[in-house]
Amino acid sequence: MLGAEVVVLERRIKFERINRLHLWAWCGEDLKGWGAKVLEPPELSFGSDPDFLHIGISELQMLLLKPCLLLGVQVFFGAEFRGARPSAVGSWDVVLGGADGAAPGPPPPSSGRLSNVSILVGADGPRSAVATSLALPVQEMNGLRKEAALGLVANFTNRQSSEEKRRRPFSLARQFYEGLFAECEKQTGLALENIVCYIAPQTHYFVMTPTRKSLINLGVIKADVAEGETLGAVDHGKLARVARDVVAFKWRPEDPPMPEETLDQLVGAPALFDFSRTRRASTGFQVLEGPSQVASGGAVPKLIVGLCGDALIEPFWPEGLGVVRGFFAALDFAASCKIWAQSGDTEAASAQFEAAYRQLKSLAAKTRGAVLRPDDRSFGLHPSTRYRFAAVEGKTKGRANSAPAGPRG
16 A cells, blocks of 8 residues: 555465454454454454454455455465575565465466565564575574463364353453362363453364473373473374363353363364464564675665564464564554655664564563553554654554555555
């Protein structure tokens, strides 16, 4: 919408990820502005409890694909980033290839490269190929206690039975319900820090944070993993059984029990994630210059490289930080690219992004009031419309969604 010609390289060939994402209120309203009709809870109770505002990953991907196509974005599925290099004509090329198992579809350019690239954005996860190939520095963080650094996700088919329709989503933390969690541990052997249940038309989605010690005691993971190392081998059969036991536990006395038929219908295998070590980029905005000898007229070609989403900062997603940080980082980077495109001042563009990134790194559920401005209806493209202490000038009145205000250009 700022006038750039945009190409998306999507490694996957289908939208089939079923996990659900917790949405902060602004994200939900923003997605409604883009035409979302698949937010949960249903429309009549939308926003009544912000803890249970959520959307499926595949639903979100499909939702965002539609306006991209309407705005002229080219999307290549089954396409993989393989590197960037200066060309012989004074510009940068992005080299790409087909991802493994790619199905027939709109093919990437037959040349195997995108030419005349000015801006490259890596939105490809915490093991970002863009960051790795261009040597963008990444830090590994150890900020979470091991007892609270594991995430267990399990999905069960929503059969829409009468019992399931009477169940309600819930979010419980051990610090407030010690007796309930102790009873669950007694019955299942699994010690939890918290548990959240989202109910969607297709699935019951559970995300919980088990302790490492209880997983070892249950034989789900090995006890001989060295201090500071990640999980190691996981016994997926035992993990599935313990996930079933925890979901069957009566977390809310007023809810009917989860039907046995539902407990027997896992959607995919339960997954265990280790957040004891998370990654974040040292910087999310970098200017690369090609060799001057390859450029026409002696000019040095420049490539703006940025990172967004988990490639920029890997979240502890049981807190629901992934989507809001991803949206804000995308806006922060686009705002800096706008400065560069209009002025050519890469230092000013980089300084604005880094100022915003400092705020983004400190954003969490407990700090949102200190980091973000109170009126989320004024959030716009410029970082100063969103962050309280962004050290940037030129605050402008933004629209209450992620679409940049004003004419294209």
